[in-house]
Amino acid sequence: MKLYNTLTRKLEEFKPINPEEVKIYTCGPTVYNFPHVGNYTSYIYWDLLVRTLKANGYGVKRVLNLTDVGHLTSDADEGEDKLEKGAKREGKTVWEIADYYSNYFLENYEKLNLTQPDVVARATDYIAEDEKLVDILTEKGFTYETADGVYFDTSKFAKYPDFARLDLDHLKAGARVDFNTEKRNVSDFALWKFIKPGEDHAMRWDYLGRPGYPGWHIECATIIHEELGETIDIHTGGIDHIPVHHTNEIAESECAFDKKMCNYWLHCNFITIDGEKVSKSLGNTYTLEQLEEQSYMPLDFKMWVLQGHFQGTRNFSFADLSAAKSRRLNWRNKAAAVYQLGQTRKTSVCDQILEALNENLNSPEAFSIIDTNELNYEDWKFVDELFGLGLIDGIESVPDFVKRLMSERDEARKNKDFAVADEIRDQLADNNYTVKDTPEGPVWQFMV
Ligand code: AMP
Ligand code: ZN
Numbered sequence: 194m195k196l197y198n199t200l201t202r203k204l205e206e207f208k209p210i211n212p213e214e215v216k217i218y219t220c221g222p223t224v225y226n227f228p229h230v231g232n233y234t235s236y237i238y239w240d241l242l243v244r245t246l247k248a249n250g251y252g253v254k255r256v257l258n259l260t261d262v263g264h265l266t267s268d269a270d271e272g273e274d275k276l277e278k279g280a281k282r283e284g285k286t287v288w289e290i291a292d293y294y295s296n297y298f299l300e301n302y303e304k305l306n307l308t309q310p311d312v313v314a315r316a317t318d319y320i321a322e323d324e325k326l327v328d329i330l331t332e333k334g335f336t337y338e339t340a341d342g343v344y345f346d347t348s349k350f351a352k353y354p355d356f357a358r359l360d361l362d363h364l365k366a367g368a369r370v371d372f373n374t375e376k377r378n379v380s381d382f383a384l385w386k387f388i389k390p391g392e393d394h395a396m397r398w399d400y401l402g403r404p405g406y407p408g409w410h411i412e413c414a415t416i417i418h419e420e421l422g423e424t425i426d427i428h429t430g431g432i433d434h435i436p437v438h439h440t441n442e443i444a445e446s447e448c449a450f451d452k453k454m455c456n457y458w459l460h461c462n463f464i465t466i467d468g469e470k471v472s473k474s475l476g477n478t479y480t481l482e483q484l485e486e487q488s489y490m491p492l493d494f495k496m497w498v499l500q501g502h503f504q505g506t507r508n509f510s511f512a513d514l515s516a517a518k519s520r521r522l523n524w525r526n527k528a529a530a531v532y533q534l535g536q537t538r539k540t541s542v543c544d545q546i547l548e549a550l551n552e553n554l555n556s557p558e559a560f561s562i563i564d565t566n567e568l569n570y571e572d573w574k575f576v577d578e579l580f581g582l583g584l585i586d587g588i589e590s591v592p593d594f595v596k597r598l599m600s601e602r603d604e605a606r607k608n609k610d611f612a613v614a615d616e617i618r619d620q621l622a623d624n625n626y627t628v629k630d631t632p633e634g635p636v637w638q639f640m641v
Pocket of ligand 2: 220
């Protein structure tokens with residue numbers, strides 16, 4: 194299996210530390226608002242990664258975090274805390290906001306038929322461990338204190354610019370003039386933030402003798418260390434994570450534990466909507482519910498996502514979503530037809546499909562193999578295991594009345610009683626089934 198590794202900027206053969214337990218970490222959402230369709234794309238691709246690994250016989254241990262604390266609206270440790278912002282907006286406590294949007298996210302995770310991570314780690318459950326990590330970094334001389342927090346001194350980690358190929362001189366030249374003047378280097382970042390007397394910040398923990406809260410990046414370094422150990426196999430996230438968040442996670446982890454943090458880093462690209470970036474002001478931050486209101490299932494959206502490669506730039510439009518919806522319906526009906534007709538072809542295309550995915554998760558190529566070959570029902574089952582698109586749902590469990598109506602229609606046609614046959618077709622349509630007459634005989638098909 195080959196994967197494009199951001200660490201080396203190369204397509205590499207995947208070699209796990211332990212094939213029985215491939216360790217994967219995925220940076221999860223900040224739970225302060227409804228995620229939009231762009232946010233879900235990455236989780237869909239990482240689900241494909243897990244499913245592909247499993248299809249290759251690997252065991253997987255996967256951890257996903259939920260950022261329920263202290264993620265500021267700017268990457269530069271400035272701006273408003275997103276959770277506090279959500280709480281003000283809705284007149285709730287930050288804890289209520291975190292709970293509500295965590296549950297909301299996990300429910301949608303199920304709607305998208307995404308494989309459940311083995312551990313869903315809430316950042317607020319790891320505060321003591323965050324403090325321990327900051328202590329280690331301080332003991333080793335990587336930190337310094339300012340009036341507003343404990344900072345990581347990036348000049349002490351020679352490899353700091355490597356991951357994102359950062360040009361630190363350029364960064365320095367471009368830094369805002371009002372940037373935190375107590376910071377020694379423009380790329381230094383907060384490990385822990387202090388809460389000033391009178392500052393309105395509900396989530397707070399006592400550390401170093403005063404109230405404060407963890408910086409954003411520390412939670413991932415901590416959770417990885419606690420749940421997966423020192424070196425993991427695969428770390429995933431969006432491309433926006435490369436220059437700051439993941440760069441900082443590496444600095445924290447590798448300086449604290451003197452071990453390589455992760456062997457393979459996978460980053461997915463951003464989607465645009467109707468050619469524009471996804472943003473509130475453009476009114477295109479569609480949620481899954483908004484797609485459902487327009488009669489698109491979450492799995493139709495998943496189909497649309499998987500039609501493209503995780504590293505490609507993608508443009509979302511409702512016209513393309515419609516096409517993806519039709520394609521999924523077409524696949525479900527092909528699966529339903531071969532199931533009913535009991536057809537089995539000698540050659541299976543499962544190997545070919547898996548081969549495509551083994552080339553850096555080439556889902557568009559895998560999809561075109563599916564489109565251009567005739568699949569057995571067993572193949573369809575395999576395809577559904579790989580992509581989790583709900584393709585065979587409702588096929589084996591088709592209600593008895595559908596089977597009864599199909600044989601009654603058959604009988605009526607044999608007796609040339611076409612009025613009755615048409616009536617049965619209408620009855621089926623009322624229940625969202627239709628009949629297709631194929632050379633091998635009639636089959637029921639899904640209408641939606
Ligand atoms: P946020 O909560 O806004 O930081 O978004 C969480 C993550 O969703 C980001 O870090 C990105 O990796 C991902 N994301 C946000 N917008 C998009 C987009 N338009 N396309 C793909 N991924 C996105
Ligand atoms: Zn992270």
